Amino acid sequence: MNFLINTLSERANKAPQKVAIMSGENTFNNQALFDAVTELADQLKPFQFQCIALYMDNSINWVIADLAAMSLGISLIPIPLFFSKGQIQHLIKDAGIEAVLCQKFDSKIFTIQETLTLSHAQLVILNNLTKPNTEQLQQVAKITYTSGSTGQPKGVCLSLENIENVSLALAKTIENHGIKHHLCIMPLATLLENIAGIYVPLIMGNSIQIEPLSDLGFEQSSQFNPKKFAQAVERYQPDSLILLPQLLKSVIQLKQTTPNLFRSLKFAAVGGGKSAQSALEEALKLGMPIYEGYGLSECAATVSLNTPKSNKPGSVGRVLPHTQVRIDETGEIIVSGQAMLGYLHQDDLSQGQKNNEIHTGDLGYIDEDGYLYISGRRKNLLVSSFGRNIAPEWIESELIHSNHIKQVAVFGDAKPWLNAIITADSTTPDEAITFALTAINQGLPDYAQVKSWIRSDEAFSTQNQLLTDNGRIRRDAILSQYQGQLDALY
Structure with a gap:
């Protein structure tokens, strides 16, 4: 029995009536959650699946299905609802998925052999010509498919050891901060919310609020x-949240207009991309307990985190105790001690973690107090025609803090100045965007100022393939779509 199922069993024995998960009018105490997981696991066991997928909106049933698969040692693949039909069919074939646990099946996406109704889930057995690699998947507890910035999604393979190490490290890091109730606002198929929003509260004995994302x-x-x-935050009064940088901007605006909002909040972690230091400082001025962290799927979601006791706005916090970080001679961040097993089909997964290092592709440094800073992506580094090295993420994190700018992508490699593609509300005039750019430019060195810009034809999204699954922009795709208009700016 693995550590999470052991934890559930212990909670059910010691505090059976304590609330574990809530959703709408439904409440599961520790005993009910353990019983539900055990019941679904018993129903799945006779099938002897090696690799199955989970395709649901955020719900208690998502958690039950996830834990039931984990208790049986099944390699589980959470499928984000925002993946395209092509992406889903790719990962089904790529991993040899045998079945899908879902709320309702979609025959347009899945080639179905049989559908069965189980406790808390529909089981769709697939007619999949590709079979799972049983030998390769022996140590794999979870495969998280990350769409990345280019190409087809690839499967990051994590062991129970990966998941346990990061979950326990996070629980230790955020204890004693009064956190008792967590509200999940990111898709549970996102590894960060899956681990930090489900596993960590379960370990800590905290309650979890899970609602359909549309209700939030x-x-x-x-x-x-x-x-x-x-309205949802007021209704559920969470102690903790996990935010993406774009959502941080909205949270700050809500707090500015409604000062009494977020009164229950004791800890909000922001990750998934670079946050503007000015935004984090503004949040602190407003009395909001918002702390930036850093991680990636290949390291089981989290590497470092600021906390109320150890916080430097602008940094991504101190490295968690379960892992190690070094900066190589090129400035790249190298993580060891918490490496994934490997990518599905691309690595020998049987070797385990050992002393593998993850070359993150992120540039950064560690200050004299041990805080980690992210400068940008190595592959995204722009070199102006005057020879200045510029990380576009730095500029974008400042621009996105403007109320007039919803999304932005900065370009200018081998050019005399930077330009930007900006998405904004239809009610925002161009003049307001230009005024915002002028104000932000005053705080940037000359070589890093955005001197020209164009308005995007549509918002960047996962549907139009201009965003990755965790909200990062796809630079190559955006550049390809707007290349002609950008060239005309010079």
């Missing part, structure tokens, strides 16, 4: 209703 204001992958989100 996330109406589509690129559409957000701040009023609906504010």
Whole structure:
């Protein structure tokens, strides 16, 4: 029995009536959650699956299915709902997925052999010509498919040891901060929310609030209703949240207009991309407990984190105790001690973690107090025609803090100045964007100022393949779409 199932069993024995998970009118105490996981696991066991997928909206049933598969040692693949049909069919074939646990099946996506109704899930057995690599998957507990910035999604293979190490390290790092109730606002198929929003609260004995994402204001992958989100926060009074940088901007705006909002909040971690230091400082001025962290799927989601006791805005915190970080001679961040097993089909997964290092592709440094800083992506580094090295993420994190700019992508490699592609609300005039750019440029060195810009034809989203699954922009795709207009700026 693995560490999470052991934890569930212990909670059920010691505090059976304590609330574990809530959703709408439904509440599962520790005993009910353990019983539900055990019941579904018993129903899945006779099939002897090696590799199955989980395709559901955020719900208690998502958690039950996830833990049931883990208890049986099945390699589980959470499928983000925002993946395209092509991406889903790719990973089904790539991993040899045998079945899917879902709320309702979609015959347009899945080639179905049989559908069965189990406790808390529909089981769709697939007619998949590709079979799982049983030998390769022996140590794999979870495969998280990351769409990355280019190409087809690739499977990051994690062991139970990966998941246990990071979960325990996070639980230790955020203890004693009064966190008792967590609200999941990111898709549970996102590894960060899966681990930090489900496993960590379960370990700590905290309660979890899980609602369909549309009930929280996330109406589509690129559409957000701040009023609906504010109402949900007021209703559920969470102690903790996990935010993406773009959502941080909305949270700050909500706090500015409604000072009494987020009163229950004791800890909010922001990750998944670079946050503007000015935004983090503004959040602190407003009394919001928002702390930036850093991680990647290849290291089981989290590497470093600021906390109320150890916080430097602008940094991504101190490295968690379960892992190690060094900076190589090129400035790249290298992580060891918490490496994934490897990529599915690309690595020998039987070797385990050992002393493998993850070359993150991120540039950064560690200061004299041990805080890690992220400068940008090595492959994204721009070199102006005057020879200045510029990390576009730095500029973008400052621009995105403007109320007039929703999304931005900065370019200018081998050019005399930087330009930007900007998405904004239809009600925002060009003059307001230009005024915002002028104000932000005053705080940037001359070589890093955005001197020209164009307005995007549409918002960057996962549907149009201009965003990755964790909200990062796809630079190559955006550049390809707007190349002609960008060239005309010079």
